[in-house]
Amino acid sequence: MSALLLDGKALAARIQAELTHEVRSLQERFPRPPGLAVLWVGDNPASAAYVGNKNRSGAGVGIDISKGQHLPATLSEAELLAIVDELNADASVDGILVQLPLPEQIDSNRILDRIDPDKDVDGLHPTNLGRLVRGEPGLRSCTPAGVMRLLAEAGIDLAGKTAVVLGRSILVGKPVALMLLEKNATVIMAHSRTRDLAALTRSADVVVAAVGKPGLVDGAMIKPGAVVIDVGINRITDAAGKSRLVGDVDFASVREVASAITPVPGGVGPMTVTMLLANTVQSYRRRVGS
Ligand SMILES: Nc1nc(=O)c2c([nH]1)NC[C@@H]1CN(c3ccc(C(=O)N[C@@H](CCC(=O)O)C(=O)O)cc3)C=[N+]21
Numbered sequence: 001m002s003a004l005l006l007d008g009k010a011l012a013a014r015i016q017a018e019l020t021h022e023v024r025s026l027q028e029r030f031p032r033p034p035g036l037a038v039l040w041v042g043d044n045p046a047s048a049a050y051v052g053n054k055n056r057s058g059a060g061v062g063i064d065i066s067k068g069q070h071l072p073a074t075l076s077e078a079e080l081l082a083i084v085d086e087l088n089a090d091a092s093v094d095g096i097l098v099q100l101p102l103p104e105q106i107d108s109n110r111i112l113d114r115i116d117p118d119k120d121v122d123g124l125h126p127t128n129l130g131r132l133v134r135g136e137p138g139l140r141s142c143t144p145a146g147v148m149r150l151l152a153e154a155g156i157d158l159a160g161k162t163a164v165v166l167g168r169s170i171l172v173g174k175p176v177a178l179m180l181l182e183k184n185a186t187v188i189m190a191h192s193r194t195r196d197l198a199a200l201t202r203s204a205d206v207v208v209a210a211v212g213k214p215g216l217v218d219g220a221m222i223k224p225g226a227v228v229i230d231v232g233i234n235r236i237t238d239a240a241g242k243s244r245l246v247g248d249v250d251f252a253s254v255r256e257v258a259s260a261i262t263p264v265p266g267g268v269g270p271m272t273v274t275m276l277l278a279n280t281v282q283s284y285r286r287r288v289g290s
């Protein structure tokens, strides 16, 4: 058996086309475009591809990305707080995303706490995380939202299924576990201290890997017919000395066992960017009163 490929790139393109249309028709009534400000501090290479992709896609759907900034690695916390304050007060900005990780002189939670929750398109402000825990609508983290959208579009029903989430980060593991729970999955959160990970993953109908370890999940750890979502984005140098992007899942062995699998690249990554744009449009609608 070879698993169905969950094509995030194709789905992202479709949703972005819908967003483009939506933005264009909104602009017939509201003159200003949606505005997204991405703040990237320092030169973390993991962020480079993401920022580039967001800028291209954002501009593509008609979002104004001009308030974004690439800031020096030596920036102080006070300086970053001041920039967030300015963006909070700027009526042309609907979404603010502060790229993580931040340099060590900056406390990321203090920055995230400062973002206006209604502009928090990354869904990381305590108010938006609280709404998620409560099951209320609100801005939701982009990667988890992208995972859920991929599952929904593939018609994968989660009710009563056992879902194992690998990784407990605030960016992915914790929020995706809550979203799976909201769809009535039985959710198990595994992490670096988990004993006998393979026994847990072999019991799972759905595995979401979000750890950042290439090859962590292989075919022997997967129950035949399970759905495997690979959130990992790892840049490695392969045997031929070429740099390439791989996930946390050993794609070759898992695809022979799973019923559906996301590739890396072209799976969850493009969906993350797309959910960010969707959140920006959602925030824009709210702010212009539509
Ligand atoms: N506040 C914050 N929110 C984030 O959501 C966030 C962050 N910080 N810091 C960094 C990570 C990483 N991340 C990616 C998103 C999309 C791709 C993506 O589009 N990947 C493409 C390929 C990109 C390439 O070719 O390099 C793909 O998987 O097909 C990658 C990485 C979001 N992150």
Ligand SMILES: [Mg+2]
Residues within 6 Å of the ligand: 167, 168, 169, 191, 192
């Ligand atoms: Mg962990």
